[in-house]
Amino acid sequence: MSSSFDLTKIIRPNILALTPYRCARDDYNEGILLDANENAYGPSLANIEKHHQEGNLHRYPDPYQVQIKERLLKLRRGLDSTKQLFLGVGSDEVIDLLIRIACVPAKDKILITPPTYGMYSVCAQINDVQVVKSKLNVEEGAFQLDLNSVFENLKIHPEVKIVFLCSPGNPTGTCLRHEDIRAILDSDYKGLVVVDEAYIDFVVDKEGQGSVASWVNQYPNLVVMQTLSKSFGLAGIRVGIAIGHPDLIQILNNTKAPYNIGTPSSLVALEALSDEGLQKMYDYRDQLIAQRTVIIDRLNQMEGTGRILGGNDANFVLVEILNPLSKKPCNDLAAKVYKMMAEDLGVVVRFRGTEYGCEGCLRITVGTKEENEKMLSMLQKAIKSVN
CATH class of the missing domain: 3.90.1150.10 (Aspartate Aminotransferase, domain 1)
Known part of the structure; x- marks a missing residue:
């Protein structure tokens, strides 16, 4: 990856200029909290004791879920800091946010590699962003990148701000070759490369073909998505993960809804990321x-x-x-x-x-x-x- 990568050339100017909403929990989270217009008498639930384990539901949650990120940092080796981690309402929120912060509607484009996960195209259409398709090599069910097609499309469509790569793929169930992913990252492409690793924990006996999450230390334009929905069996709590350069993660935090991960979801996630979980x-x-x-x-x-x-x-x-x-x-x-x-x-x-x-x-x-x-x-x- 060239050291000339400039994040400010990828992120929309209005997002770079954004003054993020500053919520009450950004300042203080202890003492008699009378700063966030919460209901001091507590939640209006018939059986308060039953819901005691779900935490202080009448209080807004931690906007950055630092405890969850600390446990993820311990689980996913090779990362340096919780500042490299973002939590979304499922990976779908991450996909939508990435398109929103990088792609100017009716001007910019994303590139996908069919057959692949359908939400990339759905989120693009919602945001009025065009989709460029570089089909996978499907001969004998290979489902691997056709790098010639990818690079040709990137040349023809300089408006492509994000390349979405699904590995292992959905519906292909196939890990993309690491050397092919690295070839895109090492090229002169100046946009974001997003590797969706929703199924990464099911990869076995694939030497050198596991997660590329630690690569974010080397490539500032790489984003790796993971989730608690698949291997952790927690599709119902909607917690997705983005791993990337701290500057990009900060932009995602600036853009997201202030309290996107609710307290019940965060408590379940913490339990799942414990040693026993x-x-x-x-x-x-x-x-x-x-x-x-x-x-x-x-x-x-x-x-x-x-x-x-x-x-x-x-x-x-x-x-x-x-x-x-x-x-x-x-x-x-x-x-x-x-x-x-x-x-x-x-x-x-x-x-x-x-x-x-x-x-x-x-x-x-x-x-x-x-x-x-x-x-x-x-x-x-x-x-x-x-x-």
């Missing part, structure tokens, strides 16, 4: 990885299914449903199997056949052993029925 996460993750292997083995033996696509680096698998005559992936049959399983057989998976390189594919989340047995049985039944 981490051990439970690792235990559940190992079980899911073991079940992922079982599903792959069974699908490979199942009549009517084709290839298991991608690198299988996440908590799901992507499998083809074949036409029994042509033995080729078939969107029509895959859609029918998906619909029958959901409406008649009580098992809901995801039809992904309309995604680039995913023709005839179902994306199946890894469940418990019992759920997976039921899913495999109903999948076989549905395939036989639609044929």
